[in-house]
Amino acid sequence: MILQANNLYKTYHEGIITVEAVKDVSVFIEKGEMIAIMGPSGSGKTTLISMLGCILKPTSGNIFINGLDITYLSEKKLPEIRSSYIGFVFQSFNLFPSLTALQNVEIALNLKNIKGKKAKDKAAYLLERVGLKDRLGFLPRDLSGGQKQRVSIARAIAGNPALILADEPTGNLDSKSGHEVIYVMRELSRENKSAVIIVTHDSRISDAVDRVLYLEDGILRSTDPIVGRKNNET
Amino acid sequence: MVSIARKNLFHDKIRFIITLIGVTFSVVLIFAQVGVYLGFMGNASNIIDNLPADIWVTSKDSPNFDWSQPFPEGNLNKAKGIRGIEWAEKMVFAWAMMKLPNGGTEQVEMIGFNPNSGIGAPWSMKEGSVKDVKGGKHIIVDESVYKKLGEIRMGDSREIMNKKVKVVGISKGIKSLTTAPYVFTSYDTAKELASYIGENHTSFILIKVAGGSDKKDVVRMLKERLPGVSVYTKEEFSYRTRYYWTVSTGMGMGFLITAFLGFIIGMVIVGQTIYTSTVEHIREFGTLKAIGAKNSFIYRIILEQAVVNAVIGYITGFIAMKFLLKGYQKTGIDMVIPEYLMVSVFFLTVLMCVSASVISIRKVTKIDPVMVFRT
Numbered sequence: 001m002i003l004q005a006n007n008l009y010k011t012y013h014e015g016i017i018t019v020e021a022v023k024d025v026s027v028f029i030e031k032g033e034m035i036a037i038m039g040p041s042g043s044g045k046t047t048l049i050s051m052l053g054c055i056l057k058p059t060s061g062n063i064f065i066n067g068l069d070i071t072y073l074s075e076k077k078l079p080e081i082r083s084s085y086i087g088f089v090f091q092s093f094n095l096f097p098s099l100t101a102l103q104n105v106e107i108a109l110n111l112k113n114i115k116g117k118k119a120k121d122k123a124a125y126l127l128e129r130v131g132l133k134d135r136l137g138f139l140p141r142d143l144s145g146g147q148k149q150r151v152s153i154a155r156a157i158a159g160n161p162a163l164i165l166a167d168e169p170t171g172n173l174d175s176k177s178g179h180e181v182i183y184v185m186r187e188l189s190r191e192n193k194s195a196v197i198i199v200t201h202d203s204r205i206s207d208a209v210d211r212v213l214y215l216e217d218g219i220l221r222s223t224d225p226i227v228g229r230k231n232n233e234t
Numbered sequence: 235m236v237s238i239a240r241k242n243l244f245h246d247k248i249r250f251i252i253t254l255i256g257v258t259f260s261v262v263l264i265f266a267q268v269g270v271y272l273g274f275m276g277n278a279s280n281i282i283d284n285l286p287a288d289i290w291v292t293s294k295d296s297p298n299f300d301w302s303q304p305f306p307e308g309n310l311n312k313a314k315g316i317r318g319i320e321w322a323e324k325m326v327f328a329w330a331m332m333k334l335p336n337g338g339t340e341q342v343e344m345i346g347f348n349p350n351s352g353i354g355a356p357w358s359m360k361e362g363s364v365k366d367v368k369g370g371k372h373i374i375v376d377e378s379v380y381k382k383l384g385e386i387r388m389g390d391s392r393e394i395m396n397k398k399v400k401v402v403g404i405s406k407g408i409k410s411l412t413t414a415p416y417v418f419t420s421y422d423t424a425k426e427l428a429s430y431i432g433e434n435h436t437s438f439i440l441i442k443v444a445g446g447s448d449k450k451d452v453v454r455m456l457k458e459r460l461p462g463v464s465v466y467t468k469e470e471f472s473y474r475t476r477y478y479w480t481v482s483t484g485m486g487m488g489f490l491i492t493a494f495l496g497f498i499i500g501m502v503i504v505g506q507t508i509y510t511s512t513v514e515h516i517r518e519f520g521t522l523k524a525i526g527a528k529n530s531f532i533y534r535i536i537l538e539q540a541v542v543n544a545v546i547g548y549i550t551g552f553i554a555m556k557f558l559l560k561g562y563q564k565t566g567i568d569m570v571i572p573e574y575l576m577v578s579v580f581f582l583t584v585l586m587c588v589s590a591s592v593i594s595i596r597k598v599t600k601i602d603p604v605m606v607f608r609t
């Protein structure tokens with residue numbers, strides 16, 4: 001098991017208002033598995049995936065990555081965990097605007113101490129794999145949305161992470177590019193044996209994944225009412 | 235390694251140029267202030283620094299060269315009787331008035347030396363010979379005095395203290411710090427023109443220590459044997475003079491405060507632009523953190539930006555300073571830029587830019603990578 005989260009809670013305090021964004025959520029993900037998290041706006045999807053990605057501390061509960069309890073690791077240790085185990089894909093891409101497509105992927109490798117020609121070659125290979133062989137020297141502003149997202153997939157997978165987390169990766173894309181992006185993500189993660197969690201509103205994506213988790217008001221529901229499929233997690 | 239720092243820096247060209255102008259401005263300001271200060275200080279002590287004496291005997295506690303008072307000449311013979319001395323020579327210094335051709339008067343600092351020994355004579359001559367001050371009321375002026383004293387040529391006549399004097403020599407690069415230029419003449423003529431010095435009085439005794447003798451011993455003996463006057467090594471008296479003008483008059487402080495202001499202005503401009511740039515790139519820094527960059531990795535990006543700004547700004551500032559130097563030379567203001575100043579200003583510039591980025595570093599320390607999921 002690559003990821004195990006037990007009884008996660010997250011409570012936000014905004015002045016006198018408290019929001020229980022995630023309530024008693026437990027998630028288990030096997031190596032190489034691809035799952036989707038769905039649910040209405042405000043249901044806690046981003047909160048959950050942030051906790052799973054070690055960038056947000058849960059109020060209570062535990063998270064194990066590769067058997068290691070990372071829940072209460074110090075801030076200093078977390079970057080190391082993230083760069084070793086996790087790759088991120090964001091709705092708004094978050095590419096570095098002054099770096100070319102190639103450099104955007106290269107820098108993720110640099111962070112893992114892969115440098116120089118080795119990093120360049122690997123970055124070029126990954127970009128070729130996502131179909132951007134002829135766009136290596138392009139700045140993000142000269143790429144389409146779908147192309148940008150493919151660069152960010154290459155960046156996410158560059159460090160061979162055991163887990164890729166994607167929050168609405170197709171949210172800013174038209175359906176054709178969205179489809180390509182999901183396809184590329186599935187291909188690369190399979191090849192790399194990375195597990196993938198995709199947060200999405202797009203019910204068509206659920207066809208491409210192994211399992212769907214459905215969140216509502218911060219609680220994991222047993223059944224996904226949209227596709228009517230049994231959620232075999234709970 | 236991909237350098238986000240340089241990419242970001244050159245990506246926004248306008249901001250980069252504004253930062254460079256800020257750094258350049260402060261580099262030039264620091265160079266100009268310290269350079270002109272050093273020029274003044276060089277002039278303040280140039281007589282002491284350039285004459286061949288190792289030891290200066292002055293009136294009691296003389297604060298600097300220009301403020302020295304007369305003391306009894308008898309000290310010269312006493313000094314000559316001390317072991318370890320190669321030679322001792324008297325030199326007179328007096329304030330005097332020179333009448334200008336157009337009718338006005340100008341104050342001068344008159345230096346009277348013994349033309350037979352030549353000790354105390356100008357060390358760098360453009361025209362004439364220092365020996366020519368003998369045999370009459372003959373003076374040597376510096377080529378740089380024409381601004382104050384009007385066009386002066388060899389053989390011209392002037393009046394000092396209502397007595398006619400003749401120009402027999404022109405020296406090169408011997409300027410005083412004060413507004414009164416130096417006029418060199420013979421010891422006797424100086425005392426005759428400036429009678430206030432008094433008979434049997436001198437202003438300085440210049441001493442050369444004999445080879446093989448210890449300067450410290452000679453100074454100690456002179457102090458014992460010559461009560462009522464002060465004995466300084468050349469270095470001490472030079473330092474005393476410069477210290478007087480720098481600290482006691484506050485003049486040096488004026489320059490240094492302006493230089494410090496230049497430093498602060500540069501720091502504010504660089505700090506401002508680096509901070510704006512940091513805030514604009516905050517999402518990128520958040521992303522870097524999310525994908526596993528440690529804080530130190532991000533600090534390095536910001537520091538690299540600061541150092542690149544410093545290095546390029548220093549280079550442009552240095553070039554601008556060279557032009558300024560030429561301009562100053564034309565106006566007759568001395569600006570001195572020694573190598574140690576070039577090196578110090580470089581490190582000062584780096585320090586300025588690095589300390590300017592401290593607020594930005596504090597800002598990125600606080601970035602919560604969770605922002606990357608928010609659109």
Ligand SMILES: Nc1ncnc2c1ncn2[C@@H]1O[C@H](COP(=O)(O)OP(=O)(O)OP(=O)(O)O)[C@@H](O)[C@H]1O
Nearest residue numbers: 012013014019021040041042043044045046047048
């Ligand atoms: N930093 C925060 N401070 C306070 N409340 C927050 C914070 N972040 C999220 N929330 C609240 O927590 C709840 C869950 O938010 P979250 O962003 O996880 O939902 P989501 O399922 O990702 O929604 P969407 O589909 O719109 O992205 C919402 O009610 C939101 O207002």
Ligand SMILES: [Mg+2]
Nearest residue numbers: 045046047167
């Ligand atoms: Mg969300």
